[in-house]
Amino acid sequence: MKIARTFIPSALIAVAAASVNAPTVAEPKQRLNDQCWNTTFFEPFDELRLASSDNTQGWTTQYIWDRSTIINNELQYYVDPTTHPVNPFNVDDGILTISATRTPRDLLNRTADQQFTSGVLTSRNWFEQKHGRFEVLAQVPKGQGLWSAFWMLPTHAQWPQGIAVLPELDVMEHLGHQVGTYHTTLHTNQTGKLTSHPYDHNQLGNLTEGFHLYSAVWTDTEVSWYLDGQLKATHPTPKDFDHPKHFLLNLAVGGSWPGSPDSRTHFPANYKIDFVRAMEPNGSCP
Numbered sequence: 553m554k555i556a557r558t559f560i561p562s563a564l565i566a567v568a569a570a571s572v573n574a575p576t577v578a579e580p581k582q583r584l585n586d587q588c589w590n591t592t593f594f595e596p597f598d599e600l601r602l603a604s605s606d607n608t609q610g611w612t613t614q615y616i617w618d619r620s621t622i623i624n625n626e627l628q629y630y631v632d633p634t635t636h637p638v639n640p641f642n643v644d645d646g647i648l649t650i651s652a653t654r655t656p657r658d659l660l661n662r663t664a665d666q667q668f669t670s671g672v673l674t675s676r677n678w679f680e681q682k683h684g685r686f687e688v689l690a691q692v693p694k695g696q697g698l699w700s701a702f703w704m705l706p707t708h709a710q711w712p713q714g715i716a717v718l719p720e721l722d723v724m725e726h727l728g729h730q731v732g733t734y735h736t737t738l739h740t741n742q743t744g745k746l747t748s749h750p751y752d753h754n755q756l757g758n759l760t761e762g763f764h765l766y767s768a769v770w771t772d773t774e775v776s777w778y779l780d781g782q783l784k785a786t787h788p789t790p791k792d793f794d795h796p797k798h799f800l801l802n803l804a805v806g807g808s809w810p811g812s813p814d815s816r817t818h819f820p821a822n823y824k825i826d827f828v829r830a831m832e833p834n835g836s837c838p
Contacts, residue, residue, distance in 0.1 A: 584685070584767060584781040587769030588837035593830040595680050597648040600641050602634065604679060611673040615800075616710055620664040623722055626669040627697075627813075628652055629663035636662065640671030640803075646826065650803045652698070653820040668819075672802035676707050680796035683829050686707070686723060687778075688801070689766035689826040696759035697813030698728030699804040700823040702766060716746045719792045721775060724766035726808045731758045734766070736777040740790035751777065751785040760838035799828055 601610035613632045615621075622629075633639035638659065643651045652670035655663050663669060688702040704721040711718070720739035727733070737750040756779065767778040770793070776786040801821040806812045813819075 556750055584769075584778055584835050585837060588833055589613045589685055589831035591829055592681060592832050592835045593675075593828075596646055596827045597643055597825060598646050599755065600643050600648060608677045610678060612676055612678075613672060615672065615674070616676070616708060620775060622664065622666065623803070624807040624809065625668060625836065626804045628668040628804055629655065629666035630672045630802070631663065637710075638667060638669045641673075648825045650823040650825070651820040652693075652701075652803050652823075653667045666723075668805040670803045670805060672800065674705075674801075675799040676705075678798070679830070680707050681832075682794075682796040683763045683770055683772060685767060685769045685831040686721075686799070686829075687765055687831075688724065688828050689763050689765050690724070691763045691824040692724075692726040692734075692760055693728055693803070693821045694758075695728040695813065695817035695821055697806050697810050697817055698821050699807060699810045700724065700728070701725045701800070701802055702828070703800050704768075705800060706799050713784050715741055716744070716786070717741050717796075719794070719797075721768060721770060721791060721797060723768040723777065726759060728760070728821070730809070731760050732756050734759060734779070736768070736785060738787055738790060738793075739776060740792055742792040747790075749787050750777040751787070753777075753784050754778065758798075763824070769818040799830075801825060801828070 571825065603610040603612045619630060631638050631640060632796040633641060635675065640651050642651065650671045652668050655667055655669050657829055664719050686704060692700045693733065701722065702724045717739050719741060725735040733752060733754045733756065735750060735752055737748055738831045739746065739748050765780050769776045770789065771787060774786050774788050
């Protein structure tokens with residue numbers, strides 16, 4: 553049974569769902585009101601359910617491209633614990649930990665010679681939703697070169713030809729050397745080229761010292777981001793945000809944005825997730 557964390561969520565109901573098209577909501581309020589929402593997906597991480605070739609009811613451990621394809625000049629390789637002798641995932645007392653660590657020398661030939669191993673989980677082919685409230689209760693890791701994230705992409709079997717970027721909703725990105733800042737972004741291809749709309753949220757204390765609720769509310773007119781239920785930013789919804797999106801959780805190491813780890817970065821580095829959920833408005837609030 554889970555013990556209480558630094559953030560105590562309201563009562564939740566787990567609902568099995570493959571794809572949900574939630575109704576849109578009115579313009580965002582300054583604070584989220586749980587009484588206005590019904591849960592459509594809830595992952596409490598009492599165990600880690602991984603998808604398999606004959607069962608899509610679980611998390612997948614790679615992006616839609618080959619594992620050896622490295623993006624953003626990152627230094628990690630996302631391993632599959634069912635086929636690699638390294639497991640970046642651990643569940644203890646209802647908390648999922650994604651760990652990044654240095655790659656064992658005898659594993660380098662199986663990890664594209666990447667210096668670190670880590671993990672990514674996606675709900676592709678398991679759960680996706682268009683419009684609603686999407687959030688994670690998580691504790692992000694501290695350290696130069698660490699890049700933890702919770703984000704959303706539309707589901708495709710492979711990357712579509714001629715598309716610069718899949719319409720992406722970043723609910724939370726955190727760079728480990730900026731303990732009091734997190735980032736939210738919309739990436740769109742609606743004009744035929746990559747356009748990003750970033751929002752940096754600063755001076756928030758030390759986000760690495762406890763669990764925080766990172767939320768996004770996506771409607772047909774706007775996307776709004778919240779930290780611990782408090783509104784942080786709002787942006788008009790891009791026109792190509794027209795398909796349901798699935799969840800992604802990952803801990804990257806290095807790359808063009810955070811830079812490389814240094815001597816002060818401790819490994820294994822741990823990204824802790826209490827729960828992930830999706831919600832839809834229940835019509836009880838204006």
